[in-house]
Amino acid sequence: MNRPHRNFWILVTASVVAVGLLSTAVRMPPSPLAGILTAVAGLAAAASLALAGRILVVTTRSSTTTRARRRRANDLE
16 A cells, blocks of 8 residues: 555544544533534544545546556557
8 A cells, every 4th residue: 555545544534533523522511621622623524534635636636647648648659
């Protein structure tokens, strides 16, 4: 497994953990700790999902672009 794929799965796992923590924080009775935990877990979930999405787009686009370039090179020959 190469580095981008490993990082993608690490970020997906981190987002799952952050969403679980967010779910727990939302069920807590209202308090400053619950508010801080909700904010931190929400930001962590959003950031890890955004980064995982970026990795997914880049790795998908690069493999598609590579295939298209090879196809065009073969057509020109």
